[in-house]
Amino acid sequence: MAKKITENRNKDILIFLTIICLLLSFTINNSIYYQKFKEVKKEQENLEVELTLKKNNIKKINDENNLLTKENNFLTEGNTNIDNIKNTYYQKLKVLEDQVASGKSNYKIAYLTFDDGPYYLTYDFLNTLDKYDILATFFTIGLDKEVCYDNQTKTCSNIYQDIASKGHTMANHTYSHAIFYGLYNSPDTFIDNVIKQEELIKEKTGLTTNIVRFPGGSSTAKENKDAIISRLRERGYGWVDWTAQDGDGGDIKDANKAWNIFTNSIDEDIEVILFHDYNRVTLSLLPDIIKYLEEKNYVLLPLFKESKMVHK
Numbered sequence: 001m002a003k004k005i006t007e008n009r010n011k012d013i014l015i016f017l018t019i020i021c022l023l024l025s026f027t028i029n030n031s032i033y034y035q036k037f038k039e040v041k042k043e044q045e046n047l048e049v050e051l052t053l054k055k056n057n058i059k060k061i062n063d064e065n066n067l068l069t070k071e072n073n074f075l076t077e078g079n080t081n082i083d084n085i086k087n088t089y090y091q092k093l094k095v096l097e098d099q100v101a102s103g104k105s106n107y108k109i110a111y112l113t114f115d116d117g118p119y120y121l122t123y124d125f126l127n128t129l130d131k132y133d134i135l136a137t138f139f140t141i142g143l144d145k146e147v148c149y150d151n152q153t154k155t156c157s158n159i160y161q162d163i164a165s166k167g168h169t170m171a172n173h174t175y176s177h178a179i180f181y182g183l184y185n186s187p188d189t190f191i192d193n194v195i196k197q198e199e200l201i202k203e204k205t206g207l208t209t210n211i212v213r214f215p216g217g218s219s220t221a222k223e224n225k226d227a228i229i230s231r232l233r234e235r236g237y238g239w240v241d242w243t244a245q246d247g248d249g250g251d252i253k254d255a256n257k258a259w260n261i262f263t264n265s266i267d268e269d270i271e272v273i274l275f276h277d278y279n280r281v282t283l284s285l286l287p288d289i290i291k292y293l294e295e296k297n298y299v300l301l302p303l304f305k306e307s308k309m310v311h312k
């Protein structure tokens with residue numbers, strides 16, 4: 001009987017111990033799982049924060065993108081408006097030019113043109129033209145414009161935008177102007193230079209040029225002239241030489257001499273006048289040149305492709 005009781009007690013103790021072990025194991029496991037659960041939860045929270053940040057970033061990028069699209073549309077619209085205004089203006093100039101050419105106007109026309117820039121001095125030319133409220137034409141080149149001709153520390157490459165934004169006609173004088181270094185070797189070498197300058201001007205100002213002046217004048221192209229003109233026409237270009245000048249292409253130093261050359265060259269109802277915006281003598285004479293022409297009843301205008309002075 002006593003043995004039976006002892007066996008039962010041992011059995012109870014065993015059951016009790018087993019239950020304790022199970023409970024302990026459950027508690028320990030539960031604690032580990034809870035710990036893991038907390039870690040996963042924390043990780044999830046971190047991921048949620050990260051997701052929110054990324055969503056905010058995407059929203060910010062989308063907002064910026066929308067803003068840029070709006071600005072871009074505004075600029076495109078603005079450029080179209082400017083193009084429309086310019087076209088209307090040129091149509092009116094064409095009417096005036098036809099009247100002058102047929103002797104039906106009391107006015108005459110002078111196109112001031114500046115070649116070989118931009119240079120550091122171009123800013124001063126622009127200021128003088130602003131002062132007299134005159135629009136002109138700039139036949140620009142591209143080579144070496146990262147450093148200005150007479151100011152080694154300043155870049156000239158920003159002046160293209162200044163010329164364009166003031167409303168002057170931006171025209172193409174080839175990229176290299178290398179008359180003695182291959183420009184006129186063939187129609188291809190010439191046209192490549194025109195395209196290179198066209199691309200530079202487009203990059204700097206957004207404008208597409210449509211008037212070319214041959215460096216040295218069209219006669220410099222000699223036997224290649226006709227082929228070049230035909231290739232220019234294919235690209236939508238007209239070209240123009242000049243009818244008057246002050247001789248500043250040879251870097252003239254004497255103002256009296258330049259003045260005499262200039263006044264002696266003015267004798268037609270429509271003049272295309274050649275200057276260079278690197279020349280200080282021309283810069284110093286410019287106010288007198290403007291006054292002289294206006295007193296002689298010339299209206300000073302920017303060149304445009306439809307002008308009769310531009311060969312198409």
Ligand SMILES: [Zn+2]
Pocket residue numbers: 115116173177215216
């Ligand atoms: Zn030139």
